[in-house]
Amino acid sequence: MPDQRKKLVEVQDLTVQFGSRRHPFTAVDHASFHIYQGETFGLVGESGSGKTTIGRAIIRIHPTASGKVLFDGKQINGPISRELDREVTRRIQMIFQDPMSSLNERAKVDYIVSEGLYAPGRKISEAQRREMVDKALCDVGLLPEFASRFPHEFSGGQRQRIGIARALIMEPDFIIADEPISALDVSIRAQVLNLLSQLQKERGLTYLFIAHDLSVVRFICDRIAVIHKGKIVELAESEELFAHPLHPYTRALLSAIPQPDPIAERNKKLLVYDPACHRYSETNRPGWEEILPGHFVLASREELEEYRELL
Ligand SMILES: Nc1ncnc2c1ncn2[C@@H]1O[C@H](COP(=O)(O)OP(=O)(O)OP(=O)(O)O)[C@@H](O)[C@H]1O
Ligand SMILES: [Mg+2]
Numbered sequence: 585m586p587d588q589r590k591k592l593v594e595v596q597d598l599t600v601q602f603g604s605r606r607h608p609f610t611a612v613d614h615a616s617f618h619i620y621q622g623e624t625f626g627l628v629g630e631s632g633s634g635k636t637t638i639g640r641a642i643i644r645i646h647p648t649a650s651g652k653v654l655f656d657g658k659q660i661n662g663p664i665s666r667e668l669d670r671e672v673t674r675r676i677q678m679i680f681q682d683p684m685s686s687l688n689e690r691a692k693v694d695y696i697v698s699e700g701l702y703a704p705g706r707k708i709s710e711a712q713r714r715e716m717v718d719k720a721l722c723d724v725g726l727l728p729e730f731a732s733r734f735p736h737e738f739s740g741g742q743r744q745r746i747g748i749a750r751a752l753i754m755e756p757d758f759i760i761a762d763e764p765i766s767a768l769d770v771s772i773r774a775q776v777l778n779l780l781s782q783l784q785k786e787r788g789l790t791y792l793f794i795a796h797d798l799s800v801v802r803f804i805c806d807r808i809a810v811i812h813k814g815k816i817v818e819l820a821e822s823e824e825l826f827a828h829p830l831h832p833y834t835r836a837l838l839s840a841i842p843q844p845d846p847i848a849e850r851n852k853k854l855l856v857y858d859p860a861c862h863r864y865s866e867t868n869r870p871g872w873e874e875i876l877p878g879h880f881v882l883a884s885r886e887e888l889e890e891y892r893e894l895l
Pocket of ligand 2: 636
């Protein structure tokens with residue numbers, strides 16, 4: 585049966601580089617994936633693997649060296665029309681990791697939440713703006729009177745809610761949540777996750793959820809991509825990835841997840857990923873292979889044979 589799901593975001597062979605032209609540093613190396621409308625897509629990898637860079641390339645903060653980003657069928661990386669830029673600026677929003685540093689300390693919540701509405705071309709009356717701020721604050725479980733306060737008056741969880749309100753006020757279709765709960769107390773994390781999932785249900789939002797460990801994304805993501813040093817090494821539906829992790833880096837990440845059983849936890853072996861294990865050469869190069877429908881892995885032919893045995 586043909587796949588009827590709409591691809592809201594398509595990242596095709598995307599490369600992002602920093603540094604000078606002479607000495608470029610490749611932060612994202614030929615990454616490809618797509619995100620279906622309404623799904624939560626997880627992007628997982630260790631610090632410095634390029635997760636935020638992918639998010640920022642999609643939202644047009646970082647220029648791309650090659651490849652394409654399509655949003656709702658239209659290419660949005662590289663030069664685009666002013667009209668499309670406005671559309672994308674509204675429809676794609678980002679939520680950040682650290683609610684302590686991502687909010688402007690000197691601005692009141694009222695301004696922080698509605699900043700995006702001041703974009704050129706949007707004519708909104710003061711009364712309308714205030715109404716929208718009140719609504720956005722209510723939508724994330726905060727009181728409208730918080731609008732006149734400053735960010736430092738809030739707890740971490742409340743600040744993250746302010747960050748979410750700031751995104752929601754734009755009525756986006758797609759939200760890039762960059763480690764939205766990593767900096768929060770464990771007790772607050774579930775609340776923020778529940779809020780995100782409730783908002784998704786109510787508004788049909790699509791999420792790119794960035795995290796550095798697999799345990800967080802397991803239950804909230806439909807599909808997960810694992811990234812290592814700028815390269816996506818494996819991508820599958822969440823359950824499939826946990827049932828059949830193939831790439832040694834994915835397996836190492838999985839081995840790091842804490843287990844509820846203390847005896848199992850004490851006896852478990854942490855796997856360490858050594859990129860030298862691949863023995864790649866001119867004749868034994870890795871490719872992006874679909875080993876099962878929807879399950880992709882970066883593997884050489886030899887590795888593919890080994891991985892098939894594991895399925
Ligand atoms: N603006 C920049 N200029 C130069 N190098 C950068 C820039 N932003 C990121 N990098 C580099 O690109 C690589 C990927 O960084 P990125 O922030 O995307 O990683 P990450 O996976 O989000 O890590 P973390 O989990 O720590 O947030 C890193 O080596 C980083 O140092
Ligand atoms: Mg990051």
